[in-house]
Amino acid sequence: MKIAVIGGTGLIGSRVVGVLNARGHRAVPHSTATGLDLRSGEGLPEALTGADVVVNLTKPATFDEASPVFFQQTMDHLLTAAEQAGVGHAVILSIVGADLVPGLAHYRAKVLQEDLLKAGPVPYSIVRATQFFEFIDTVLSWTSDEHTVRLPATLMQPVAADDVAQAVADVSVGVPLRGTRDIAGPEVFTLDELGRITLAARGDHRAVVTDDGAGLYAAAPGRALLAGDGAVIAGTTYREWLASTAGREIRRR
8 A cells, every 4th residue: 555644754653654664565754854844735746646545643833722723724735635636544643532631722623633534525544642652751841940840640541652653554554444543551650650750760860749730731630641441552561661762872872
């Protein structure tokens, strides 16, 4: 199959391209670096020529109120071009619990993206993932100083980017779901607990202070960010991932 991967040079996209090509498909990465501008539609007809599937893994530059505008523009261009090119399957990556956290602009924007895809002319699949392991350090940086990291006790079920890429690749080469598949990691943590585990693994001696008003994820209630029944549960644990990333850092040195 020929698969156009929009956002194919990013964290998940580059992995999806690698997985699909290793399986014998022809996955072609597209991004602003390759001349594709999804906000204007420039380069889309060329990117989708002959494609059986298009996978959209793009994201806005910021996670604020600009997000809905980004997804409205990009999905309008993508779906129009995909229909004209005769693409038979459109896939997006969204977020587990996006519809349960209306207080976050980016989550509302992801729901909009999903709704646009569902209402569009192309058979579709939605993959929803929990927060990536690779994103945890960034989350910690939002509410930290030289002495402390303040984090809410929000429940999370994070997952490795490699496992998300496998799930996206699986869905991409299958029959359109015309629905949603969730993927999550095998363990549930509170975010403050994740912070303590991460800092310890990094040799960082700052204290984690539980603060249920701190940071973006303070807006997520109860079990909103946890996978529900029927989700794909990935095998990589957070501590395994931490150990593997530490090993890569040592080899780089």
